[in-house]
Amino acid sequence: MVLGGDEPTGSLVRPYAVTRGRTRPQLEIALEALVETTARGRSGQFLGGREQKVIVDLCGGGRLQSLAEIAARMEVPLGVARVLVADMAADGLLAVHEPTGFGDDAADETVGTELLERVLSGLRRL
Amino acid sequence: MNQPADTSRVTSAKIVIAGGFGVGKTTLVGSVSEITPLTTEAIMTSASEGVDDNNLVPDKATTTVAMDFGRITIDQDLILYLFGTPGQTRFWFMWDELVRGAIGAIVLVDTRRLADCFSVIDFFEHRKLPYLVAVNCFDGERLHDLQDIRDALQVSPDVPLLYTDARNRESTKQTLIKLVEYVLSMRRTRTVGVG
Ligand SMILES: Nc1nc2c(ncn2[C@@H]2O[C@H](COP(=O)(O)OP(=O)(O)OP(=O)(O)O)[C@@H](O)[C@H]2O)c(=O)[nH]1
Ligand SMILES: [Mg+2]
Numbered sequence A: 001m002v003l004g005g006d007e008p009t010g011s012l013v014r015p016y017a018v019t020r021g022r023t024r025p026q027l028e029i030a031l032e033a034l035v036e037t038t039a040r041g042r043s044g045q046f047l048g049g050r051e052q053k054v055i056v057d058l059c060g061g062g063r064l065q066s067l068a069e070i071a072a073r074m075e076v077p078l079g080v081a082r083v084l085v086a087d088m089a090a091d092g093l094l095a096v097h098e099p100t101g102f103g104d105d106a107a108d109e110t111v112g113t114e115l116l117e118r119v120l121s122g123l124r125r126l
Numbered sequence B: 001m002n003q004p005a006d007t008s009r010v011t012s013a014k015i016v017i018a019g020g021f022g023v024g025k026t027t028l029v030g031s032v033s034e035i036t037p038l039t040t041e042a043i044m045t046s047a048s049e050g051v052d053d054n055n056l057v058p059d060k061a062t063t064t065v066a067m068d069f070g071r072i073t074i075d076q077d078l079i080l081y082l083f084g085t086p087g088q089t090r091f092w093f094m095w096d097e098l099v100r101g102a103i104g105a106i107v108l109v110d111t112r113r114l115a116d117c118f119s120v121i122d123f124f125e126h127r128k129l130p131y132l133v134a135v136n137c138f139d140g141e142r143l144h145d146l147q148d149i150r151d152a153l154q155v156s157p158d159v160p161l162l163y164t165d166a167r168n169r170e171s172t173k174q175t176l177i178k179l180v181e182y183v184l185s186m187r188r189t190r191t192v193g194v195g
Helices: A050-058 A069-072 A078-090 A109-125 B025-032 B091-099 B111-125 B146-153 B169-194
Strands: A034-037 A092-095 B012-020 B037-045 B062-075 B078-085 B106-108 B131-136 B159-166
Touching: A034 B169, A050 A069, A050 A078, A050 B146, A069 A078, A069 B062, A078 A092, A078 B111, A109 B012, A109 B062, A109 B078, A109 B146, A109 B169, B012 B025, B012 B091, B012 B111, B025 B062, B025 B078, B025 B106, B062 B091, B091 B111, B106 B111, B106 B169, B111 B131, B111 B146, B131 B146, B131 B169, B146 B159, B159 B169
Parallel strands: B012 B078, B012 B106, B106 B131, B131 B159
Antiparallel strands: A034 A092, B037 B062, B062 B078
16 A cells, blocks of 8 residues: 655645545545646636646646656655645546556557557657 | 546556576566655564454564566556565565465576576466566577477476576566466457357
């Protein structure tokens, strides 16, 4: 079990305070899930604090960021970033694009194969 | 603003880069990533299962596990992430999250410390995550016959095994391509078998 509510190491924010002691995210957001600021988030009217502003700016520049990137760039543990993002998504400030996934539990085999072919041709173009 | 017009198709994928301590995982990620590899940390609290949230206080015994990752924009709608596993393989809790939904894994090995990757290979086989074995040739030396390495690792003949140079972008690129080709070929075999 990954918990994020503990003492941070040299971080921008104090996670335990930021997440008000809650450490269970409402959604299971994947490490590589892409996060995008919504129009509501960009309007800046509904933001609840500095961390939300930072995330909205990070994910609002036309270059979507993964949950892992948000955690790394904010210098907060993964679990903390997950709670922040989940809350903001619930408030309509962010959209979360969950990955399709390739495991046995992947939704659709054909979609997965098509995606793999895109990855392959993309790598060949590098 | 300069958001892509339609982001509904946007998605991401990940490949796991695993191997023993100091085998060149971060170097490999950095050789193809479009960003300087970033590090993210997860904190594990011992005895965390079933603990009431309100009881979580910062003075519990905690362990921080760091993993680094890089990013490759495949096309406008598809981002590929490369996640390096934490060097210490005893923190398996983090690995569940790493492998969930992954395309597959590259197991980097150093022939001087072959045994370092045994537990990693066991883990991927148990989780049925496709992987290949890439021998990082430190100092450009290819001292061993690949077949000898395969025998020592006892990996099945289907598992691709190749030499790589983690510092070299082209070499890393070819290794990634090999992995995705392998995963695709496994899928085709499976489909034929079922159909
Ligand atoms: N000569 C040579 N040195 C390498 C090669 N790959 C990595 N190194 C060096 O080996 C050292 C360890 O490489 P890292 O990429 O940090 O290894 P790592 O697997 O990420 O290490 P941990 O995260 O600590 O487990 C660094 O000093 C690298 O510069 C290689 O192919 N040849
Ligand atoms: Mg490393």
